[in-house]
Amino acid sequence: MDMRRSIAVLAEEAEHQIQGQVWEVSSGDCALAREAEAGLRDVVGPPDVQEALPQIKRLEHLRETLAVMAVALARTHGRMAWFLSGALNALEPVLHWRALPADRGGTFGTVLASPEQYTQAEDAVRRLQDVLAQINRVSPGAG
Template sequence: MRTAIEALAAQAEAQIRDQSWTLTPADRSIAANASASLRTAIGTPHTQEAMPAVERLAHLREALAVLAVALAGVHGRLAWFLGAATTALTPVLHWRALPDDHGPTFGAVLPALEQYTDAEEAIRRLSDTLTRINTA
């Protein structure tokens, strides 16, 4: 996930730098709000790693909800960027932190701890990019 978000971030930053993407004031506001909300959802690496898996997963799902709300309010390049970022993070939706108790899990899987870290780092990178989008 981190690799996918890094590629999206680089593409977005290049489009802003070469002025093929001109941000509206509304885009800037949504980017700023989304960035702050993502930072709130996903704390520092030390904080996240100290949490039990079920709480880490809840925070990752909260970050996806932040992206969905931001995506609902935009059009054009920012929508495409947020949509691609959300898609890159969708494996989180198939994760579970609880045992299956020998029942159906609807395809949910237990991720490795490294996968939590990868997703959290991807979201931090996404937040940084949204901050740069807002200030470009």
Template sequence: MDMRSVIEEVAEEADRLIRDQIWDLTPADRTVAAKAAADLHRAVGIPESQQSLPEVERLEHLREALAAVAIALAHVHGRLAWFLGAAATALTPVLHWRALPAEHGPTFGAVPPTLQQYTEAEDAIRRLQSTLASISTA
């Protein structure tokens, strides 16, 4: 399953848990979700702005987004932590990507992603950002 599909699944689960009042959001959950949503938006923004960037910058932005998820995860417990943990796990392929040539040396397993993979990862982060924004106002 691709990362966009995994993020979609965890986002739908979060929506369902909130709607069914199984996940009781705390003010701290809302605050962390709002900051994470803002950080993700700053990192990835709109599709047109990302697609016009060089690959090295697109990858940098994806890594910034993953870092924002990890930082948010470090500040919460319970369902929000589980949600963010699942999201971070889904986004881990970004950690194995490289945008620079290998120049005849080892790359620690890093591989160049396709343009489609960049777009998929950016779309996944936008979906995650949307869910976090929704959590912050629920």
């Protein structure tokens, strides 16, 4: 499953759980979602902006996305943690990418990603931004 699809599946599950009152979004969930969404928007911008960047900068931005998500995950528990963990897992392929040629020696298992893979990952992050914004808009405890 590609990253876009993985994040879409997570988004659907989150929306279903919130609407079905399985996930009762707390004020802490809202605040964390707001912070994470802002952090993600700071590092991954609109498609035209991202695609104009050199691949090394695009990879840097995607790695920063993982850092934002990891910090958010470290600060929560329950369904929000499960959601963030799923998002990190979906974006995990980014950890295996490199933007520099290998020249000599090993690459520690990293691979050069294609421009399409960068676009796919950035689209997944944008979808994640949207879901976090939706979570932030839920009235705490209203589910």
